[in-house]
Amino acid sequence: MATIQLPYGVSVPEAELEVRAVRSSGPGGQSVNTTDSKVELRWDVASSTALSEQQRARLLERLGSRLTSDGVLILTGSEHKSQHRNRAAVLARFRSIVGEALVPPRQRRRTRPTRASKQRRLDQKRRRGETKRLRQPPSD
Numbered sequence: 001m002a003t004i005q006l007p008y009g010v011s012v013p014e015a016e017l018e019v020r021a022v023r024s025s026g027p028g029g030q031s032v033n034t035t036d037s038k039v040e041l042r043w044d045v046a047s048s049t050a051l052s053e054q055q056r057a058r059l060l061e062r063l064g065s066r067l068t069s070d071g072v073l074i075l076t077g078s079e080h081k082s083q084h085r086n087r088a089a090v091l092a093r094f095r096s097i098v099g100e101a102l103v104p105p106r107q108r109r110r111t112r113p114t115r116a117s118k119q120r121r122l123d124q125k126r127r128r129g130e131t132k133r134l135r136q137p138p139s140d
Contacts, residue, residue, distance in 0.1 A: 003050075004091070007099045012050045018042040019090070021083050022076075038078035039086040041094055046071025055102060062101040073098075 003011040021036035045051070045059050045067060060071060067073055075097070077090035113121075 004095065006095060006102060008055070008102050008104075010050055010055065010098075010102060012043070012048065012098075016043060016048055016050065017094075019087060037081060037083045037086060038076060039083060039090050041073075041075045041077075041090045043073045043094070044071060045073055058104070059098065059101050063097070066097070 002014045004014060004017070005011055019039060019041050022038045022040050023036055045056065045063065048056065051059065060067065063073060073094075075090050075094055077086040077093065079089055080086050
């Protein structure tokens with residue numbers, strides 16, 4: 001069984017991907033009206049066996065705007081006249097999008113402000129206050 005390799009040890013079996021050709025409205029001239037050159041890829045993230053629970057939750061969160069209400073990722077490609085090139089382009093985009101979404105968030109390292117940064121902040125506040133004080137009308 002063929003698989004698609006993604007970062008972080010994720011291997012998506014091609015059986016989970018539904019790739020089909022549909023009517024295209026993209027480039028191709030007159031032949032586009034009779035050729036199924038547009039490629040549509042569907043992947044059910046919510047029920048994929050290739051993902052751990054943590055990875056599934058991360059993908060559902062990060063790809064939320066791209067997913068259907070059932071948790072299905074749908075990608076289409078009609079940039080090329082050829083169905084094979086569109087299929088390759090959609091698979092490349094799939095690897096890119098899902099690979100980026102799988103990146104775990106970086107842990108924030110807590111730091112303390114330096115003495116110089118505290119001093120700069122106080123100096124800036126002092127200058128700003130002085131500017132505002134000079135804008136006021138004289139008190140007689």
